[in-house]
Structure formats: C-alpha cells, structure tokens
Amino acid sequence: MAALxxxxxxxxxxxxxxxxxxxxxxxxxxSTETRYERLPASLKGQVRDQQWYxxxxxxxLAIRFAxxxxxxxxxxxxxxxxxxxxxxxxxxxGVDLYCLGEDGWRFVGSGAPNRDGNGDKTLVQNMVPTWRxxxxxLPLYDGVTSLEIGVDSCSLLSNPRYESPIRNTPIVYYxxxxxxxxxxxxxxxxxxxxxSRQLDRETINLGFSGQGKLDIEIAQLMAQADASAFIIxxxxxxxxxxxxxRFVPFxxxxxxxxxxxxxxxxxxxxxxxxxxxxxKYASITALNTELRRQYAAVADANSMLLSPGVGSGSDWEGxxxxxxxxxxxxxxxxxxxxxxxQDLE
Amino acid sequence: MAALxxxxxxxxxxxxxxxxxxxxxxxxxxSTETRYERLPASLKGQVRDQQWYxxxxxxxLAIRFAxxxxxxxxxxxxxxxxxxxxxxxxxxxGVDLYCLGEDGWRFVGSGAPNRDGNGDKTLVQNMVPTWRxxxxxLPLYDGVTSLEIGVDSCSLLSNPRYESPIRNTPIVYYxxxxxxxxxxxxxxxxxxxxxSRQLDRETINLGFSGQGKLDIEIAQLMAQADASAFIIxxxxxxxxxxxxxRFVPFxxxxxxxxxxxxxxxxxxxxxxxxxxxxxKYASITALNTELRRQYAAVADANSMLLSPGVGSGSDWEGxxxxxxxxxxxxxxxxxxxxxxxQDLE
Numbered sequence: 086m087a088a089l090x091x092x093x094x095x096x097x098x099x100x101x102x103x104x105x106x107x108x109x110x111x112x113x114x115x116s117t118e119t120r121y122e123r124l125p126a127s128l129k130g131q132v133r134d135q136q137w138y139x140x141x142x143x144x145x146l147a148i149r150f151a152x153x154x155x156x157x158x159x160x161x162x163x164x165x166x167x168x169x170x171x172x173x174x175x176x177x178x179g180v181d182l183y184c185l186g187e188d189g190w191r192f193v194g195s196g197a198p199n200r201d202g203n204g205d206k207t208l209v210q211n212m213v214p215t216w217r218x219x220x221x222x223l224p225l226y227d228g229v230t231s232l233e234i235g236v237d238s239c240s241l242l243s244n245p246r247y248e249s250p251i252r253n254t255p256i257v258y259y260x261x262x263x264x265x266x267x268x269x270x271x272x273x274x275x276x277x278x279x280x281s282r283q284l285d286r287e288t289i290n291l292g293f294s295g296q297g298k299l300d301i302e303i304a305q306l307m308a309q310a311d312a313s314a315f316i317i318x319x320x321x322x323x324x325x326x327x328x329x330x331r332f333v334p335f336x337x338x339x340x341x342x343x344x345x346x347x348x349x350x351x352x353x354x355x356x357x358x359x360x361x362x363x364x365k366y367a368s369i370t371a372l373n374t375e376l377r378r379q380y381a382a383v384a385d386a387n388s389m390l391l392s393p394g395v396g397s398g399s400d401w402e403g404x405x406x407x408x409x410x411x412x413x414x415x416x417x418x419x420x421x422x423x424x425x426x427q428d429l430e
Numbered sequence: 431m432a433a434l435x436x437x438x439x440x441x442x443x444x445x446x447x448x449x450x451x452x453x454x455x456x457x458x459x460x461s462t463e464t465r466y467e468r469l470p471a472s473l474k475g476q477v478r479d480q481q482w483y484x485x486x487x488x489x490x491l492a493i494r495f496a497x498x499x500x501x502x503x504x505x506x507x508x509x510x511x512x513x514x515x516x517x518x519x520x521x522x523x524g525v526d527l528y529c530l531g532e533d534g535w536r537f538v539g540s541g542a543p544n545r546d547g548n549g550d551k552t553l554v555q556n557m558v559p560t561w562r563x564x565x566x567x568l569p570l571y572d573g574v575t576s577l578e579i580g581v582d583s584c585s586l587l588s589n590p591r592y593e594s595p596i597r598n599t600p601i602v603y604y605x606x607x608x609x610x611x612x613x614x615x616x617x618x619x620x621x622x623x624x625x626s627r628q629l630d631r632e633t634i635n636l637g638f639s640g641q642g643k644l645d646i647e648i649a650q651l652m653a654q655a656d657a658s659a660f661i662i663x664x665x666x667x668x669x670x671x672x673x674x675x676r677f678v679p680f681x682x683x684x685x686x687x688x689x690x691x692x693x694x695x696x697x698x699x700x701x702x703x704x705x706x707x708x709x710k711y712a713s714i715t716a717l718n719t720e721l722r723r724q725y726a727a728v729a730d731a732n733s734m735l736l737s738p739g740v741g742s743g744s745d746w747e748g749x750x751x752x753x754x755x756x757x758x759x760x761x762x763x764x765x766x767x768x769x770x771x772q773d774l775e
Contacts, residue, residue, distance in 0.1 A: 104736075170519040170542035173613070175750060179515070184706070192702050192746050197515035211709040268518070270613065270750040357537050361529065364556040401537050402761065405520060405615040413619075413758040416747065 097237040099158060104148045104221075104232040108244050110287050111146040113257070113310045121146060121209040121229045123291065127358070127395040128302055135297045136303075143223035144265045145258075145277050145290025149245040150234060151218050156210040157182060158235030159196050159221060164228030165207035166202030171405045172268035174198055178227035181284065185218035185247065190282040195271040202227065214240065216245050222273045222284075225266030226294070254313040255287035256426060258279065259303060261322040264292025267409040274412040279419040282427055286313065297322035299331035312346055313429040315339050320353035321408065324368075324374040332379040340383070348388045349425060350380055354396030358407040393421060442582040444503060449493045449566075449577040453589050455493040455632050456657045466491060466574045468636065473647055481641045481648075488568035489610045490603075490622050490635025493577060494590040496563050501555040502527060503580030504541050504566060509573030511547030517613035519543055523572035525590060526618040527553040528627065530563035530592065535627040538564070540616040547572065552580075559585065563592050565627075567618045570611030571639070574645045580703070599658040600632035601625065601771060606667040609637025612754040619757040624764040629771060631658065642667035644676035644731070649683035657691055658774040660684050666753065667697035669713075670720040676723040692771060693733045695725055701740030704753040738766060 105120060116125040124132070132140075141164060163178045173179075175197045182193040196206035208221075214237075223229055236242045256262055258277050272278070274400030281288040289310060291303060297319030307315060317335070320328075339348055352373045359366040373392070380390045391393030396410075396418050397403025403414025410418060450465060461470040467483030469477070473474030477485075486509060508523045516697025518524075520542045527538040533645055541551035554564075559582075570572055581587045603609055603622050618624070626633040634655060636648060642664030652660055662680070665673075697718045704711040718737070725735045741755075741763050748759025755763060 117725075171526070171615070173518055173750060186705075191705065192749075192752070193514075193706055193749060194703060194752055197751075209703060209706050211707040213708060268615065269515070270615070270756045274747070274756075297671040298495040358539060358554060359704040360531075360536065361538055361554050363558060402619070402757070404537075405518065405540065405757075406542075407537070407539055409620075411615045412747070412750075413756070413761055416758055 095368065097239045099156070099235040099368070101160060101233040101235045102242050104234055107234070108149040109146060110149060110290055113289055113306055120283065121223060121232065124307065128306070132300060132302050133296065136293055136300070138264070139221030139296060141228040142226055142265065143228055144225045144275065144292055145288065146223040147278070148223070148232065149219070149220040150242060151208070151216055151246045152240065153214050153216045153241055154236035154240035154244045155212040155214045156237050157208050157219065158206060159208055160205045160233040161203065162230045163198055163224070164230055167227045169226065171409060172226065173270050176225055176269045176270050178202055178224040179271060180224070181222040181271040183220045183273055189406045190220060192273060216223070216246070217237060217246055218245055218324035221233065222278055225269060225272050225275055238416040252287045254311055254430070255289050256314050256316065256429070257289045257307045257310045257312040258291060258316045259307060260318040262294035263321060263408070263410055264290060264297070265294050266290070266292065267294060268405045268411060269415055270412050274415050276410070276415040276419040276422070279415060280422060280426065282425060283419065291428040295322060296364050298327050299323060299335045300408070301331070301334055301338060301382065304335045306366070308339055308342035312343065314347040314426060315343070316349045316351065318351040320351070320372060320376060323372065325371055326373040328372065328375045328379055332376065332382065333383055336383045340385070345387055348374060349428065350388065350390045352376055352390070352392045354393045356407045357404065360401070391425065391426065393418065396421070437749060439571040444501070444580040445583045446505060446578040446580045447587050449579055452579070453494040454491060455494060455626070456634055457635055458651055462554055466568060466577065470651065471570070472741045473651070476503070477645060477647050478641065481527055481645065484638040484641060486573040486590070487610065488573055489570045489620065489637055490633065491568040492623070493566040493568070493579070494564070495587060496561055496589070496591045497581050497585055497587045498559050498561045499581035499585035499587065500557040500559045501552060501582050501716065502564065503552050504530045505550045505578040505580060506548065508543055508547030508569070512572045514571065517571065518615050520616050521611065521614045523569040524549065524616060524709070526567040526568070528565045528618055528619055535565060537618060561591070563590055567623055570614060570620055572618050589698060597632045599656055599775070600634045601659045601661065601774070602634045602652045602655045602657040603636060603661045603663065604635040604642065604652060605663040606642035607639035608666060608753070608755055609635060609636065609642070609663055609676045610639050611635070611637065613750045613756060614640060614760055615757050619760050621755070621760040621764040621767070624760060625655055625767060625771065628764065628768060631774070640667060643672055644668060644680045646676070646683060652734055653684055653687035659690065659692040659694060659771060660688070661694045663696040665696070665717060668717065670716055673717065673720045673724055677721065678728055681728045692774065694735065695721070695735045697721055697735070697737045699738045701751065701752045702746040705746070733735055734770065736770065738763065742758065751763055
C-alpha cells in the first residue's frame with residue numbers, strides 16, 4: 086500500500102494509534118490502577134512503599150500488534166524519568182521492538198527516551214510493506230503513562246494475527262533487581278523476556294529491585310496466575326533470617342493453590358567479587374546453606390532447587406558491577422534456565 | 431600486613447597514590463598534551479576538532495600496578511562528564527578493575543562516576559592480603575584529568591612485578607564508535623580490551639566515534655608503532671566515496687613503514703536493521719563491495735580482508751541499537767577475531 090501511495094503521488098504520513106487496545110503481555114491480572122503496571126490496586130498500602138513504586142515499573146510488559154507499515158514508530162511518556170549509573174537509559178526507560186520471523190522473534194530496533202524521559206522514535210523504516218507480527222517491550226526500570234504506535238498512513242495496524250497457543254499459561258518469575266532486568270542494555274534483553282521469546286510463552290516478571298524479600302503478598306498474587314511454572318529467584322535480596330522465616334510460607338502459598346505446578350527455586354548466583362571479597366563469600370555461602378535447609382522442608386515431586394553457579398558465565402564477565410547481569414549475563418542465564426522450562430505443559 | 435595491623439590494634443586508613451608513575455598501556459607514544467589521552471600534541475589543529483576531542487577520551491588506556499592491599503579504591507576526575515542514552519555512565523566515564531590469576535585476567539569490580547562525572551569508589555575489599563597484579567581500565571567515552579589508586583595504609587603499591595613479554599609489540603586497532611567501546615557496560619568489555627587480556631598483548635585503541643574516516647594523519651600515527659598487527663575496522667563511518675579516495679593511501683602508509691606486519695581489514699558488519707530496512711541494506715552492501723575493490727589493489731602476502739558477517743552474533747542480539755555492540759556483541763566479536771591474532775609475532 087505504501088508502494089501504491091508512492092505510485093499515485095500521495096506522501097504517506099505517520100498515524101498514531103494508542104496502544105491501549107492492543108494485546109498486553111506480562112501481567113498477572115488487569116486489576117491494576119492503570120494499564121501499564123504490575124501490582125494489583127488492592128496491594129496499595131499493603132506492601133512497602135518501595136515495592137509499590139516498583140510495581141509501576143513496566144518490567145516484562147510487552148505490547149503485541151501486527152501491521153503492514155514500512156515504518157514503525159513509538160511515542161511514550163515516562164512516569165519517573167529514573168536514571169542509574171550502571172544501566173543505559175534505553176534499558177531503564179526505552180522501548181524495544183521485535184518481529185516474528187520463520188526462526189522466531191528477531192530484534193528490530195530500540196527506542197531511547199529524550200532527556201525528559203519521554204520518547205518519540207522511529208524504530209524501523211524502509212521495510213517492504215507486508216504484514217508482520219511485532220512485540221514492543223516496555224521500560225524495565227520506569228513506567229509509562231501513555232504509549233502510542235505510529236505507522237504509515239497508507240497502512241493498517243491491528244491486534245496480532247498470530248498468538249502463541251501457550252500464552253495463557255505463563256511462567257511467573259519472582260526476583261530482585263536482576264529479574265527486573267538490571268542491567269539489560271534494552272528491555273528485550275532481560276532474561277525473562279529472552280525466555281519468553283525462546284519458549285514462545287508469556288513470562289510474568291515480578292522482579293523488584295532490592296525488594297525480593299519473600300513477601301507473602303507477592304506469593305498470594307503469584308498464586309492467582311494459571312502458571313505453567315513458578316520461579317523463586319530472589320536470594321540476592323534476602324539474608325539468612327528472611328529465608329528462615331519466610332521461605333516456607335512463601336512456597337506453601339504457591340503449592341497449596343497449585344498442587345502440581347512446577348516450582349523452581351534458585352540459589353544465589355556466585356558473583357565475581359566472591360573470588361576476592363572473603364566477607365561476601367561467607368555471607369552468600371551461608372545464605373545458600375540456609376535456603377537448602379528450608380527448601381528440604383517443603384521439597385516435593387514438582388519442585389526443584391537449582392544452583393546457577395556463576396550464572397552469568399564461567400569467565401565471570403557477565404555482569405556490569407559483579408552483581409547485575411549485562412546482556413551477556415542475561416543471555417547466558419536464560420540459556421542455563423531454558424532446559425528446565427522447555428517441557429512445561 | 432593488614433592482619434598484623436588488626437592484631438596490634440592499628441586501624442588501617444586509605445592512602446592515595448597518583449597513578450601518574452604507574453605503567454600505562456594503550457598509547458602509540460608519550461608525546462600527548464597530557465598523560466591520559468591518545469593523540470599526539472602535534473596533531474592538534476591538524477585533525478578535525480571532533481577527532482581531536484575524541485583523542486582525549488581514554489578508550490583502551492589502562493593502568494598496571496601490583497599491591498598487597500586487602501582493598502583497592504580509585505579516585506578520578508572526568509574531563510567532560512559526557513553522557514549517552516544507549517551506554518552506561520560506568521562504560522562512558524567509569525573505571526574497571528581486573529586481577530591476574532592463574533587462568534588469566536579476571537574481572538574484580540567496576541567504579542561508577544558520581545553525578546559530576548568524578549569518581550571515588552571502593553572497587554574491592556576484604557581480600558586476603560597477598561601480592562596481586564591489577565589492571566585498571568580508564569573511561570571509554572570521556573577523559574580523566576587526574577587518577578589515583580587508594581590502598582590500605584598497611585600495604586604497599588608498586589608498578590607491576592609481572593609484565594607480558596609481548597607488551598612492546600602492540601596490536602594497533604583503528605575504527606569507529608564501536609572500536610572506541612560503544613556500548614560496553616564497563617571499560618573492560620570493549621573488544622580491544624577483551625582481546626588484550628586474552629592475548630596478554632597491549633592493544634592500542636584508535637577508535638573515534640563517528641570519525642573513523644580513513645584520515646591519513648591517523649595512518650601516519652599508527653605507522654609510528656612497533657605493531658604486531660594493524661587492524662582497519664572503520665567501515666561504519668565511511669561511505670563509498672571515502673573508501674574509494676582514502677583506503678589505498680591509508681593502507682600504503684602502513685605498508686610502506688611496515689613491509690611485513692599483518693594488516694587486517696574488516697568489512698562493515700551486518701546489522702539487524704538490514705533484515706528490515708532496504709535502504710540500509712543496499713548502502714552497506716555497496717560499501718563492502720567498494721572496500722573489496724580497493725583492497726584488491728593493495729592486497730599482499732601479509733594482508734587479510736575479513737567479513738565479520740553479523741559480527742555481534744547470528745541471533746542478532748549483540749547490539750543495543752542495531753549498530754553498537756553490548757558486552758554480548760563485544761565478547762562475540764573478540765571471539766571471532768581471536769584466531770586471526772593468536773599467532774602474531
């Protein structure tokens with residue numbers, strides 16, 4: 086149609102469509118205050134302020150759509166205009182576009198925010214105009230208060246024409262700043278998003294930076310999902326006392342609601358500073374020992390305790406700061422996890 | 431000694447040492463305006479202003495030292511306090527510490543700048559006090575006007591006790607923003623720095639963001655080095671006209687000064703947008719065709735033209751913005767290049 090427009094001398098313009106009617110991945114349910122956030126409104130005042138704040142970060146949320154436009158743009162407003170020294174603004178508050186091809190989802194282009202945190206970016210252009218399926222990942226460490234998709238005025242935009250048959254039984258992944266996507270260079274490289282593409286299965290990101298402390302309210306939220314698996318990967322935010330007091334009730338909340346669903350528990354990864362810092366080595370070793378002890382009390386036929394070892398790679402190069410994964414660490418971590426998730430029902 | 435200090439009740443304090451007397455890697459020669467920059471003073475006014483500005487970015491520069499301190503700190507002042515949306519501040523203007531172990535150089539910790547661009551950071555602590563060899567990488571996209579290393583007052587700091595026997599025949603690597611390290615999460619993950627560690631050979635980074643346009647002044651500078659290999663990897667900053675006019679003189683400047691030294695020329699990598707953007711696909715294809723034509727006119731027994739293909743990985747995931755490598759892309763690119771550099775004299 087763009088070719089037709091050129092042929093008959095019409096100059097195509099950009100038409101903006103609100104993303105609010107497009108399919109949204111990554112939420113346990115729709116009972117949130119606004120569309121683009123993770124925690125249900127009922128938890129406001131029930132969880133710590135910082136946890137509530139992070140619930141409005143859009144980690145793991147993604148818009149699905151189809152279009153035959155030769156150009157795809159995005160326009161969004163950031164909630165906080167947050168910044169960190171060890172993560173790109175593009176990962177914190179940018180967007181990231183993938184396209185479905187014969188060999189799966191492929192990276193198309195990412196969009197950076199402006200200085201005010203808002204974005205208005207062309208993500209790809211000059212495409213042969215044919216129908217394609219797209220996924221747009223939302224910011225990992227900020228929220229969006231509005232989101233629009235821009236396409237060529239001679240083209241159409243619609244909800245996806247293809248939907249994964251296993252989308253409705255998501256993996257529900259609980260964790261820390263690492264799970265939330267710290268420090269992916271762009272939203273698509275958080276490991277929950279990588280796994281979602283590789284498995285073609287929705288993955289709900291319940292990673293909360295510094296707040297993955299086995300809070301029972303989060304277990305209760307997770308239990309509401311018709312999950313294909315639950316993953317508990319929050320050790321870097323815990324200490325031995327938290328694990329001793331809260332791990333068993335957290336686990337049982339999931340297990341009582343889902344007697345047969347796999348629950349995967351992950352030990353604290355080994356971080357490169359442990360090769361040098363004796364105190365950190367001792368504290369992480371003690372934490373993992375306590376986790377094993379508590380896990381033993383609840384282990385069942387559908388549970389699994391995994392040790393990621395280095396997690397981010399045996400060359401210790403997969404982190405930006407000895408803790409938070411880069412794209413390199415995230416890809417390795419997802420490759421390590423993938424075999425445990427490939428045969429889910 | 432720290433243990434002794436504790437035993438006798440002395441509280442160790444931090445002592446700061448200027449890095450100015452410590453061994454510095456990554457410069458062709460010492461005729462620069464200040465210590466921590468890349469271009470000789472003689473090129474001031476001779477190269478484009480932006481090229482001169484980028485010469486003061488410390489990409490590829492690294493300090494070598496040894497200490498028996500249980501803690502290592504760094505304190506530095508930034509030249510520009512530069513920022514970009516697709517690269518971390520830690521990569522742009524932070525520092526990155528590695529330690530030499532039995533299996534080579536290992537990541538220890540990175541230091542982030544404060545908001546003013548200056549840094550004052552503990553990079554590692556609580557180590558068993560024994561002599562270790564360290565390498566501290568300097569900012570990739572900013573400069574430093576001063577640099578100090580902090581150690582425990584009960585410890586010693588010295589120049590390295592170990593030096594690679596092949597340090598004095600560096601690889602001299604010419605390129606673009608990618609070569610300069612865009613967009614590594616921390617300085618050690620630029621591919622020239624990765625290669626330097628893996629080969630245990632000094633690698634001189636002459637990557638200049640947006641300025642890798644085959645300027646003859648840079649070829650003349652490169653030719654001053656007693657190089658083990660020259661690498662020309664600047665196609666993303668060139669167009670067919672630049673390649674047609676400047677490639678042959680650039681190459682000949684190196685070859686006439688170094689008749690037997692390997693010269694490796696690298697085609698423009700394929701970027702993921704090329705899967706979608708027809709115009710970019712056409713322009714990069716034309717550029718590589720022109721490079722092959724010009725290269726054919728000068729090819730000799732010690733030259734090589736390499737096609738990196740995707741460069742950043744066949745899953746197309748190794749970039750932040752379809753062009754600039756993340757740590758994932760840089761590691762893959764260095765793995766791809768390594769075999770060509772392993773047998774250098």
